Amino acid sequence: MKYISEFRAPDLAEKLGQAICAEANPERTYHLMEFCGGHTHAIFRYGVQDLMPANVHFVHGPGCPVCVLPVRRLDDAVELAERHGVILCTYGDMMRVPGTKQRSLIRAKADGADIRMIYSTQDVLKIARDNPGRQVVFFAIGFETTTPPTAVAIRQAKAEGLSNFSVFCNHVLTPAAIQHILASPEVHEFGTVKIDGFLGPSHVSSIIGYAPYEGFAESFGKPVVISGFEPLDVMQASLMLIRQINEGRHVVENQYTRVVTRLGNLKAQNLVADVFEPRPEFEWRGLGTVANSALRIRDRYAAFDAELRFDITQKHSREVKSCECPAILRGVKKPTDCKLFGTVCTPDTPMGSCMVSSEGACAAYWTYGRYREQAANTGEAAA
Amino acid sequence: MNAPDHELATYATRHRAVDVTHGGGGRAMADLIRDLFTRHLGNELLDQGHDSALLSVPPGRLAMSTDGHVVSPLFFPGGDIGSLAVHGTINDVAMSGARPLFLTAAFILEEGFPLERLEAIVISMANAARKAGVLVVTGDTKVVEKGKGDGVFITTTGLGVVPEGVHISGDFAHRGQKIILSGTIGDHGIAILSKRENLEFETEIRSDSAALHGLVADMVAAVPGIAVLRDPTRGGLAATLNEIASQSKVGMMLEETAIPLNEQVSAACELLGLDPLYIANEGKLICICEAADAERLLAVMRAHQHGRQASIIGTVTEDSNCLVQMRTRFGGARVVDWLAGEQFPRIC
Numbered sequence: 124m125k126y127i128s129e130f131r132a133p134d135l136a137e138k139l140g141q142a143i144c145a146e147a148n149p150e151r152t153y154h155l156m157e158f159c160g161g162h163t164h165a166i167f168r169y170g171v172q173d174l175m176p177a178n179v180h181f182v183h184g185p186g187c188p189v190c191v192l193p194v195r196r197l198d199d200a201v202e203l204a205e206r207h208g209v210i211l212c213t214y215g216d217m218m219r220v221p222g223t224k225q226r227s228l229i230r231a232k233a234d235g236a237d238i239r240m241i242y243s244t245q246d247v248l249k250i251a252r253d254n255p256g257r258q259v260v261f262f263a264i265g266f267e268t269t270t271p272p273t274a275v276a277i278r279q280a281k282a283e284g285l286s287n288f289s290v291f292c293n294h295v296l297t298p299a300a301i302q303h304i305l306a307s308p309e310v311h312e313f314g315t316v317k318i319d320g321f322l323g324p325s326h327v328s329s330i331i332g333y334a335p336y337e338g339f340a341e342s343f344g345k346p347v348v349i350s351g352f353e354p355l356d357v358m359q360a361s362l363m364l365i366r367q368i369n370e371g372r373h374v375v376e377n378q379y380t381r382v383v384t385r386l387g388n389l390k391a392q393n394l395v396a397d398v399f400e401p402r403p404e405f406e407w408r409g410l411g412t413v414a415n416s417a418l419r420i421r422d423r424y425a426a427f428d429a430e431l432r433f434d435i436t437q438k439h440s441r442e443v444k445s446c447e448c449p450a451i452l453r454g455v456k457k458p459t460d461c462k463l464f465g466t467v468c469t470p471d472t473p474m475g476s477c478m479v480s481s482e483g484a485c486a487a488y489w490t491y492g493r494y495r496e497q498a499a500n501t502g503e504a505a506a
Numbered sequence: 507m508n509a510p511d512h513e514l515a516t517y518a519t520r521h522r523a524v525d526v527t528h529g530g531g532g533r534a535m536a537d538l539i540r541d542l543f544t545r546h547l548g549n550e551l552l553d554q555g556h557d558s559a560l561l562s563v564p565p566g567r568l569a570m571s572t573d574g575h576v577v578s579p580l581f582f583p584g585g586d587i588g589s590l591a592v593h594g595t596i597n598d599v600a601m602s603g604a605r606p607l608f609l610t611a612a613f614i615l616e617e618g619f620p621l622e623r624l625e626a627i628v629i630s631m632a633n634a635a636r637k638a639g640v641l642v643v644t645g646d647t648k649v650v651e652k653g654k655g656d657g658v659f660i661t662t663t664g665l666g667v668v669p670e671g672v673h674i675s676g677d678f679a680h681r682g683q684k685i686i687l688s689g690t691i692g693d694h695g696i697a698i699l700s701k702r703e704n705l706e707f708e709t710e711i712r713s714d715s716a717a718l719h720g721l722v723a724d725m726v727a728a729v730p731g732i733a734v735l736r737d738p739t740r741g742g743l744a745a746t747l748n749e750i751a752s753q754s755k756v757g758m759m760l761e762e763t764a765i766p767l768n769e770q771v772s773a774a775c776e777l778l779g780l781d782p783l784y785i786a787n788e789g790k791l792i793c794i795c796e797a798a799d800a801e802r803l804l805a806v807m808r809a810h811q812h813g814r815q816a817s818i819i820g821t822v823t824e825d826s827n828c829l830v831q832m833r834t835r836f837g838g839a840r841v842v843d844w845l846a847g848e849q850f851p852r853i854c
Contacts, residue, residue: 127776133837140837168781170838354836481779491840 130353131169139358140174147365153179154317155364156454158301159324160187160482161352167491169354179361182318183487185300185409185452186327188265189216189480193406195440196293197222200262203291204228204236207433210254212247213262215240216480221473223440244276251280251288260429264293268326270418271391274398277420277427291429292420295405297327298335299416305343307410309455316454320364322357323349325379330395332387336375344373351379398424408442408476409452448475451484458485465489517541518621525617529649542625543645546632547611551643559643561608564667569604571595572663580627580657583697584712585788587660588630593717593788594739595664596638600719601735601791603674603726604666609635611662612646616655627658638717640664666719671730678733679754683822684800686793688721688807689714689815691743692771695785700774707777711770716789721810725793728806734794737787744783744842746792747830757825760832760842766815784845794822 147153157163163183166172172181185191201222204211211228218229218240232238237257241247244261251259263273273290280288301321309316323336328349336347346367350360360378367373377383398421405417420428442448446468447461458464458477468474470486477483481490517537527534544552551559575591585593592609599606611631615624635642697713700706718737726732734754738746743765751758767782775782789812795803800818807813820832830842 127773131836133835136836168840169834169836170840171836173838174836490843 158184183484409449446475571598585715588627592634603672606666692782692785714789760820
């Protein structure tokens with residue numbers, strides 16, 4: 124475990140904390156948006172905020188793949204499992220996300236739908252091979268990190284002639300989402316959401332590299348530092364952002380040099396480009412419809428596209444009223460601003476997606492620090 | 507563990523698999539009970555063959571607990587459903603400070619389940635009970651149709667006697683007391699996970715499944731005033747500490763660096779995105795005692811084979827919100843909450 128413990132060393136954390144305190148200008152505030160749920164998780168799990176000066180704030184971004192999937196796509200997945208009788212395979216986190224009228228995959232499963240939790244796309248192929256008489260659909264979600272394995276599975280299915288396998292594709296793209304946030308009226312015009320810089324995605328950037336962020340860092344004048352998911356990564360990247368902000372620079376820097384290069388993993392990119400193409404537009408929970416922000420399966424692999432294979436009905440999907448997930452995903456609100464947070468909405472009975480995934484901001488607030496802010500507000504010290 | 511390491515029993519080889527007649531109440535069931543269950547689990551009390559076992563118990567308060575076991579896979583590194591069904595219930599009885607004496611066992615068998623595997627499970631149960639000095643005194647067998655069970659489910663009930671002067675309860679924790687953990691966490695859960703059909707990975711991690719009443723006996727002999735004992739099974743250390751905190755209406759402050767963790771378990775958790783605080787244990791206990799007794803108790807625990815890595819992991823605090831908190835290895839603090847639903851490996 125040497126390769127992990129050294130990224131969690133308390134003495135280094137303390138030194139970094141001191142460096143940040145020394146360099147952060149007490150006359151101003153720093154609002155750093157951590158794009159990924161992985162960052163949010165690390166910040167809470169390790170208590171990173173405790174080591175930062177009070178004027179450095181983390182704004183939680185939309186980089187939680189489960190969180191940003193709109194209710195309609197989830198309802199579609201439930202329909203695939205229930206109405207079309209397929210074996211629906213999904214990553215575990217998706218199981219508990221509530222769809223319209225609180226209908227989740229886990230409920231559908233309890234009512235008899237054949238829904239299987241898988242760990243890898245290879246599991247799905249195996250299920251398809253083992254059940255030649257059944258249709259097997261992979262409910263594919265995730266950012267650029269999870270896309271290459273889906274591409275590999277589709278190519279493999281084609282090579283094997285595995286005709287009962289298909290993919291319900293919901294893969295989304297990170298740069299488009301960040302650009303959308305920066306261009307949103309809340310950030311751009313009204314300034315209701317203050318973002319001084321971004322902690323850029325780590326795993327995603329290992330695939331796409333950090334070049335794709337250079338355009339908007341320049342055009343929106345916001346620095347981006349690609350940051351690993353370990354707590355020391357987050358602290359070091361924060362220090363690098365604070366330096367850029369202090370110096371008035373706004374370029375893309377790479378803290379996560381042990382994994383990420385400027386151009387990324389070209390082999391993975393080629394695989395993805397072979398199987399997928401951009402969708403003209405895709406709906407995100409919270410962000411609404413974003414142009415060129417998601418992928419669909421190319422014509423040459425159309426036989427494996429579940430959206431073409433099955434007649435998925437148009438439906439009136441609805442999120443729970445007064446669930447603030449959309450605003451939280453845009454960084455406009457904090458989980459504790461939501462009326463449902465901690466009352467009717469808890470990880471046991473999630474009303475919105477952000478309370479489900481461990482990478483969701485609400486789940487992180489609840490799991491690792493739910494009372495701290497309340498205690499601070501009422502003047503009590505947390506024990 | 508695949509096949510029993512003794513000479514194959516004639517019954518299992520002759521009949522091959524469980525069928526509906528084994529639960530039908532006729533001769534087939536009687537043969538199964540005699541030639542497979544009683545043959546291995548038999549003792550004076552079980553052999554009486556009454557509808558109920560007649561027990562003579564020493565004076566004192568009785569402790570009783572029941573537990574249904576549904577583990578998948580049935581055989582895993584470090585144990586199987588048979589030994590687990592014995593250890594789990596013995597431990598629940600022992601957590602009141604009691605000396606476990608008797609067990610009952612009810613088997614729900616799925617039609618088609620290989621009798622050879624059933625026999626391996628029964629032998630493992632018999633060995634675990636013998637080693638623990640506990641008698642299986644009565645039992646039951648039912649058969650469900652194929653597809654309506656997962657091979658074998660075993661429910662065991664345990665009965666024990668609490669020694670004079672021992673009063674242990676989940677609501678006895680109060681401020682200033684120390685929290686002691688008997689060893690590494692997460693071993694059982696990760697051992698099971700490593701053998702799940704769709705997630706096999708190479709590891710030497712073994713389940714910690716063990717009967718803890720010997721350790722408990724040493725502990726209560728040394729410090730009869732132990733306040734709380736509990737075994738952190740499902741939901742792991744986090745759930746168990748939260749349970750105690752709510753029952754006693756106290757808070758807790760843990761030190762992450764003091765919590766023993768096997769390196770391989772830690773690595774597997776990192777890889778899968780799981781938190782070892784929430785992973786099941788089957789051979790560990792948490793003890794809460796007065797601060798003045800903590801070091802003495804720790805020494806007694808470390809002298810026992812099931813407590814070698816015992817460690818004082820935190821302190822009971824006053825907190826009307828009943829929060830379990832932890833100073834992280836990293837220097838920050840976090841809340842250690844109940845687990846919601848099931849832990850899922852992370853996606854991104």
